[in-house]
Amino acid sequence: MAMIGQPLDRIDGRAKVTGAAKYAAEFRVPNAVHAVLVQSTIAAGSITGFDLKEASDMPGVLAIITPNNAGKLTHPENVPQAVAGPLLQNKDILFNGQHVALVVAETLEQAQSAASAVRLTYTRGEAATSMDAMLGQAYPPKHFRNGARPPDTSRGNADESFATGAVKMDATYVTPIEHHNPMEPHATIAAWDGDRVTVWTATQGISGVQSTLAGQFGIDKANVRAICPYVGAGFGSKGNTWPPATLAALAARTVRRPVKLVLSRSQMYTSNGYRPRTVQKLKIAAAADGALLSMRHDGFSSMSRPSLGEFAEPVALATEMLYACPNVAVTHRLVALNAALPTYMRAPGEASGVYALESAMDEMAVALKMDPIAFRLKNYAETDPHENKPFASKALRACYEQGARAFGWEKRSAEPRSMRDGNILIGWGFATSTYPTNRMPSAVKIRMEKDARVVLQCGTQDIGTGTYTVMTQVAADTLGIPMHHIRFELGDSNMPPGPVSGGSMTVASVSPSVQAACRALLDKIKDRAVAQPGWGGQSRDGLQLRDGQVVGIGQQISLATLLEHGPIEAEAKTQPGDEKKEFSMHAFGAQFAEVRVDPDLGEIRVSRYVGAFDGGNILNAKTARSQLIGGITYGIGMALHEETLVDQETGRIVNTNVAEYLMPVNADVPDIQTIIVPNDDKNSNPLGVKGIGELPMVGVAAAIANAVYHATGVRVRKVPIRIEDVL
Amino acid sequence: MDELITRREVMVVAAGGMALSQAPAHGADRASDASEKQTSDVPVSLRVNGRALTLHVDQRTSLLDALREYAGLTGTKKGCDRGACGACTVHLDGRRVISCLTLASRCQGKDITTIEGLANGDQLHPVQAAFIEHDGLQCGYCTPGQIMSAAALIKEGHAGSDPEIREWMSGNICRCGAYPNIIAAIRHASRGA
Ligand code: FES
Ligand code: FES
DSSP states (O other): OOOTBOOOOOTTHHHHHHTOOOOGGGOOOTTOEEEEEEEOSSSSEEEEEEEOHHHHTSTTEEEEEOTTTSOOOOOOTTOTTBOOOOSSSSOEEOSTTOEEEEEEESSHHHHHHHHTTOEEEEEEOOOOOOHHHHGGGOBOOSSGGGGTSOSOEEESOHHHHHHTOSEEEEEEEEEOOBOOOOSSOOEEEEEEETTEEEEEEOOSOHHHHHHHHHHHHTOOGGGEEEEOSOOSOOTTTTTSBOHHHHHHHHHHHHHTSOEEEEOOTTGGGTTSOOBOOEEEEEEEEEOTTSOEEEEEEEEEEEEOOGGGOOOOOOTTHHHHHSBOOSEEEEEEEEEEOSSOOOOOOSSTTHHHHHHHHHHHHHHHHHHHTOOHHHHHHHTBOSEETTTTEEBSOOOHHHHHHHHHHHHTGGGOOOSTTOOEETTEEEEEEEEEEEEEOOOOOEEEEEEEOTTSOEEEEEBOOOSSSOHHHHHHHHHHHHHTSOGGGEEEEESBTTSOBOOOSOTTOHHHHHHHHHHHHHHHHHHHHHHHHHTSTTOTTOOGGGOEEETTEEEETTEEEEHHHHHTTOOEEEEEEEOOOSHHHHOBOEEEEEEEEEEEEOTTTOOEEEEEEEEEEEOBSOSBHHHHHHHHHHHHHHHHHHHHTOOOOEETTTTEESOOSTTTSOOOOGGGOOOEEEEEOOOOOTTTSTTOBOOOSSGGGTTHHHHHHHHHHHHHSOOOOBSSOOHHHHO | OTTSOBHHHHHHHHHHTHHHHHSSOOHHHHHSHHHHHHHHOEEEEEEETTEEEEEEEOTTOBHHHIIIIISOOTTSOOSOSSSSSOTTEEEETTEEEEGGGBBGGGOTTOEEEOGGGTSBTTBOOHHHHHHHHTTOOSSOSSHHHHHHHHHHHHHHTOOSSHHHHHHHTTTSOOTTOOHHHHHHHHHHHHHHO
8 A cells, every 4th residue: 555645643753742752952962061142132232341250250150152252253155044143253233132142051050040140231322123114215135035036026017007907905914023933942952072063953954054063163064963853843943053053062162061052932032033024015906807907016024234144025926926917016125123134934925925915815806896716716827927837736726616615605795794693703714825836956865774674864854744754655655665664864964965944845855865765775676686696687677576575587586685695775866857947836725714703802713714725745644734734823823913022112022932922822723624635746846745834824814814804894904913903 | 839839939039039149249159169069959859750869950940950951851841931831741749730930949759740751661641642643743842741731631620622622721832733633632532531
């Protein structure tokens, strides 16, 4: 029976439910000491002095590292994961909560206590903290999408055609700063041995850690080993190699002992990126029959001071390709503030951008008096209207149909406030979801031991997505041997490199190299068989591996006998082909939300949810469903809960904890029905997968906002939607 | 947790007593080995997962850090260190507590069960088995806390219906969003329990 597609239990499930799975901070490294970061309390200016007397006199303190004694680190070129700072390289303060010192002590308690006794003096500068006040000084990003495309594009003439529309909308949508808040805080243990360093670190990309540290410390990549077999999720916050990993290595070099640095939850709000705030201006016009004439999407996203790097939230990319509209213009702009550097967060671009786009499309449907799904279908893009290419595959129509049927959409009465359960207002909302299909190079090593057990290795990560499990499934099917004879290992930069676990591309990237490595191994097994006495003349391609036997014409030999000559090893590297030139590659989905709103109290509850997705080929129905419900839950948070609040006076984030940064808890999440629309997308990659890490969160906030409008008649154009917004 | 002083309370007490402890300016002495022992060598004898242990902790050490940093039991997770996420949930004398707000030095003579001690040898606790079967986890970092809470609330009789489970499990944040699967797992485990 084929293993691919089965709803199999997670292979690492047992390790995770028994506490045996080891996360970065949990490795036992003899003689390790503890480091605690000290962060700035002003948002702009410079440090004029340190008073370290009290702290350095405290028990157990081994070192206090400041810009005065940190020594020089080099910023590596061409390593996209390397973050430029703050790395204690100068005394400029660019944001509140910036790392300014690092205290190392024998125990955690001693380090924490001494860190709180570090005193600084500053000169204060003028801090820019209000994005809205700075919108007039927005500027185009310099390296949009790492230079892969310009920040602005247009087709037709969006502005002229807007005037000709029978129905128009022009509105601004705002999304807040959001923080990833993976449950595992960032953590690194660093240990030097001469000029070689090993880091156990919480990361979505061990290869990036390796290149970054090598560059920063000026050592050979081969001298950096990054280990991360389990990571307590990341959602983008562990994609880059952020300063704390570097500072842990710096501290370990300074005190000549292994150093463990774990961020506090509070410090995570200024240490490893966030989803920037966006202001998005949407202008859409349609003919009276609902045919789109013009779309304009101007996106602004908040940024740090430019010297820290650049990240632009690519909010308008979906607007280019999602609907068949002849006139479209999109722009992306940045607003520099005294804030930490933002970064990718689950469905970067699409989460914020499709929220705005699909809210605007709902407003258009209302104005046109059309059913929201019928309006989307009227403008369905059969081919990618931006790139002028066919889609590699697109089962969005089936997502709409199957989602609507499961939800009971046809029973919806269009009028706002028309559906009730007693006093409670009921709203049904809908939105489209889409996310690009990505793929990167990847390499896998495979070895069949003498007992015919197989070990595969790839320097990839399992961020909770099921990499261990699905790669074992792929290997089992390719080799034709049972899963329990296979072990897939990951999370060590000594293994062949895999890509960063981001952009929903791990399975699309790594599974082809697993397949290729398995095939290479099979070839070597067969080579060994035909080299046996009496097998002369048989072609390798005619042989089969069956029940532990290599079977040829009139000959067979057991694997066990072949393996008496020693284990067999193979390695394979795979990379994307020309498919991106030929096809537009995207995953799709349809999101349906029911909300119940108390008209007196304004309380909004999501009471029912259906999501139907075209994620290409699904390798494990069980772990895939978990990704889907997890993404939808992330979207519920975006719609109703999550918002990082910055005090405009001080530039300080005021809710740096998981009690006041609201995230969905169990009672906030209803039954979620997920539908996987079958679609094997072999045009995109050998396994036909599209990636489903980000897709399920895209459009959720719009579906819920549209449901809130349907329930209450109040159009809220920002998230999170709060009680006071609907009262 | 009523008879235990929580760490938060102790922090308040410590802040109040600050002037006193700062008065003698024994900077040099405080850095010496002798005074280090004074703050960092508080012996605590307790049973963890049925095993008698004596840990030499700091008076500021939380039960969570005592388990993770002193006893090498890292199955219990630190998500917030402030009592807000539930990742550090353990059983103390049979009751669930958040170990980040429990002082280790107040656990003298106590009986602690952590995720490492929940299974019966190789035989998983029904909640652990159900979490695997229903995929009530993704990254797994919140999972030990979820399971310790779930095992306790089933025992307490709080798993009667899905809404009841939802409410009682809402002190355990799962950022991966495994909630519906966690409900399914607890429902399943409580039927058998
Ligand atoms: S770590 Fe104790 S509640 Fe979060
Ligand atoms: S499984 Fe990742 S936080 Fe719950």
